[in-house]
Amino acid sequence: MPSRDEIFEKVKTALVDALGVDDDEVTPSATMVGDLGAESIDFLDIVFRLEKSFGIKIPRGELFPEDVLSSTEFVTNGKVNAAGMAALRARMPFYDLTNFEQNPSVQNFPNMLTVEDMVRYVQSKVGG
Amino acid sequence: MRWFWIDRFDEFVRGHHAVAVKNVSLAEEHLHDHFPGAALMPNSLIVEGMAQTAGLLVADAIDYNRRVVLAKVAGAEFHFDAVPGDTIRFKAEILDLKPGGSLTKVSSAVDDRLQGEAELFFAHLEPGEGVPKLFEPDELLKWLDQMHIYDIGRDESGQPLQRPDW
Numbered sequence: 001m002p003s004r005d006e007i008f009e010k011v012k013t014a015l016v017d018a019l020g021v022d023d024d025e026v027t028p029s030a031t032m033v034g035d036l037g038a039e040s041i042d043f044l045d046i047v048f049r050l051e052k053s054f055g056i057k058i059p060r061g062e063l064f065p066e067d068v069l070s071s072t073e074f075v076t077n078g079k080v081n082a083a084g085m086a087a088l089r090a091r092m093p094f095y096d097l098t099n100f101e102q103n104p105s106v107q108n109f110p111n112m113l114t115v116e117d118m119v120r121y122v123q124s125k126v127g128g
Numbered sequence: 129m130r131w132f133w134i135d136r137f138d139e140f141v142r143g144h145h146a147v148a149v150k151n152v153s154l155a156e157e158h159l160h161d162h163f164p165g166a167a168l169m170p171n172s173l174i175v176e177g178m179a180q181t182a183g184l185l186v187a188d189a190i191d192y193n194r195r196v197v198l199a200k201v202a203g204a205e206f207h208f209d210a211v212p213g214d215t216i217r218f219k220a221e222i223l224d225l226k227p228g229g230s231l232t233k234v235s236s237a238v239d240d241r242l243q244g245e246a247e248l249f250f251a252h253l254e255p256g257e258g259v260p261k262l263f264e265p266d267e268l269l270k271w272l273d274q275m276h277i278y279d280i281g282r283d284e285s286g287q288p289l290q291r292p293d294w
Contacts, residue, residue: 017202041199044229045249052224060228 001127007054008119013047014049015115018042028116036115037104046118056125063093079106096121132274133176134218140281142289143189148181148275154212169210175201178234182220182248184275186230189222192263192292194252199229203233204246214238220248228252236294265294 002010012026017038032038037048047058061067065088068074074084086106088097100112141213151157152169159167179198187196190286210216220234229251236244269291272278283290 009282020202041229041249041251044226044251045200045202045231048224048226048229048231048249 001056005125007122007126008115010053011050011115011118011122014046014053015118016126018045018049026115028114028119030115031111032115032118033110033115038110040110042092050118050122054122054126056122058125060069062091064110069109075106080109092121094124096120131176132271133173133180134275136274137181137184137280138217140185140188140277140289142224142281143185143222144284145219146181148177148218148220150177150212151218152210152212152216156212159212163167167212169203169214169216171206171209172241174206174210174216174236175204175246175248177216177218178220178236178244178246179200179248181218182222182232182234183250184272185220185222186225186232186250188277188281188289189230190227190252192268194227194254196230196232196250196252198248199251200249202247203248204244207242208238210236210238210243216243217264224253225246239240247284253281264290269294 008028012023015021015026015036019038019042021036025036030036036062041114043064047063048115051058055086068084068091069080069088071084074080074087080088085097085101095117097112100108134148134150137148138147138192139145154160154167158173159169162168162170172247183197183198202257218234219237219239220232222230222232224231228285229249232248233249234246235242278291283289
């Protein structure tokens with residue numbers, strides 16, 4: 001079972017290759033969109049690289065909950081409502097949603113994802 | 129009119145790999161000024177040939193039911209310039225394919241010398257995602273025929289590719 005540091009190093013390699021950023025930019029607290037410049041198409045590229053690197057399968061919607069964020073059941077006036085937050089927590093226990101809860105605007109979601117969230121996600125898949 | 133940037137396919141194995149060739153000629157106008165007296169094929173246009181080779185391989189693999197658009201070029205490296213008189217051989221292989229996108233690895237070679245290599249990432253767009261219509265069947269079939277895909281292509285089990293009845 002890989003250690004947290006081993007997972008971080010492989011996640012870092014995937015992000016450097018997918019986003020064309022420098023090694024030292026990929027810190028645990030760096031945000032995927034704001035700091036590393038990831039765009040929507042990059043998330044699919046990252047999925048490919050993580051699957052290959054860790055030998056895991058990442059179903060659509062697991063890394064990025066586009067179905068929850070576009071659901072009228074879970075979104076009210078552009079913000080994720082209480083039921084939506086519960087759905088996100090249940091689906092994505094590996095994400096730290098603390099900051100997002102302060103202002104759960106749908107458009108803020110991509111901005112709050114960090115490298116550490118990616119690492120925790122992979123840990124949940126490989127059991128590290 | 130479609131922009132042809134490969135001349136024909138020599139190998140085409142559905143969902144796996146394809147080899148296409150392009151002959152570089154001084155008759156191509158873009159070479160006249162690039163550069164005067166020392167014409168060479170810009171590597172950006174080599175990437176276009178790579179993208180057409182890999183893009184058709186991917187589009188065939190998903191039965192042409194989405195529009196395949198080059199979204200990212202990663203790790204592109206070029207080792208020397210292709211010049212008029214060269215025959216460029218593009219080899220594309222599919223590394224991974226999902227409904228929403230695909231990752232391919234493509235190389236270009238001249239006389240068996242590796243000229244360039246890149247990973248090309250394609251997005252697969254559905255109608256409605258800025259795509260009013262996927263393709264004109266007649267136009268697409270003409271292109272595929274011109275590329276000899278149904279003359280030399282094979283499916284996953286090694287059988288000749290069937291020309292679609294659109």
